Amino acid sequence: MTTKEKIVESALFLFNRFGIVSVRLQHIADEAQLSVGNLAYHFRTKDDLVEFIYEQIVLQQQQLLTDLRVMPLFVNLERHLQNTWLIQQRYSFFFTDTLEIMRAYPAIKRKHREHIGWQKLQIQLFLDFNISRGALQPPVTPDTVGQLADRYLLITETWMSYQVMQGTPVKELEEGVFKQAIWAILSPCFSAEGREEYEYMRQLPFDSLG
The missing domain is CATH 1.10.357.10 (Tetracycline Repressor, domain 2)
Incomplete structure (x- = not known):
């Protein structure tokens, strides 16, 4: 699984569980075990993701x-x-x-x-x-x-x-x-x-x- 795919899968897990409003990029980075900077390399903002x-x-x-x-x-x-x-x-x-x-x-x-x-x-x-x-x-x-x-x-x-x-x-x-x-x-x-x-x-x- 690529880093980008890992980010998407982590985002889906959190969005499906907690709703899209409650989830921030930091939450997604933590779930994917990445830094926010690494996540932002692939998706600059939550909107982009x-x-x-x-x-x-x-x-x-x-x-x-x-x-x-x-x-x-x-x-x-x-x-x-x-x-x-x-x-x-x-x-x-x-x-x-x-x-x-x-x-x-x-x-x-x-x-x-x-x-x-x-x-x-x-x-x-x-x-x-x-x-x-x-x-x-x-x-x-x-x-x-x-x-x-x-x-x-x-x-x-x-x-x-x-x-x-x-x-x-x-x-x-x-x-x-x-x-x-x-x-x-x-x-x-x-x-x-x-x-x-x-x-x-x-x-x-x-x-x-x-």
Whole structure:
């Protein structure tokens, strides 16, 4: 592990455990067993470090959605949700304190607005494909697909925060419950063929989805 990677891992450990506001560069340096000067060589300020970590989140989410666009079938969405869960576990501080981070870091807020728009487009493309192949029912109105994509992103991005506000610690959250919440958005739109495909997928061994 490089020094830079060690700093990032130490920051993630502290951010996830104590929240981003409570952690200073000195805390991160202590956790990484480095001097503040050594840390500052890689990240001059805490803002620089937070923005670097945010970019890692974006890159990983973009890769997942790009992979989904290649094979936008239900089984691939299930795999996508599994990997989305792993990202949210790794960067739980971001998904539990998103609004606070947006207020504190205007540059991240601007980038995140663009990123959300890009994610929505990818989900709309996924929905359009599955409508065209008959797995989802055609939209009732032209804006139905966009509204469905909005609901998908709303639940995906805020589910963890809502559960924590309800009193459930991050470490006690369950992947299966998260995925069920997402599928519940799509299931009312299943065609008969889509429901059959979904039920078949649910019977597959976990390893076959990896």
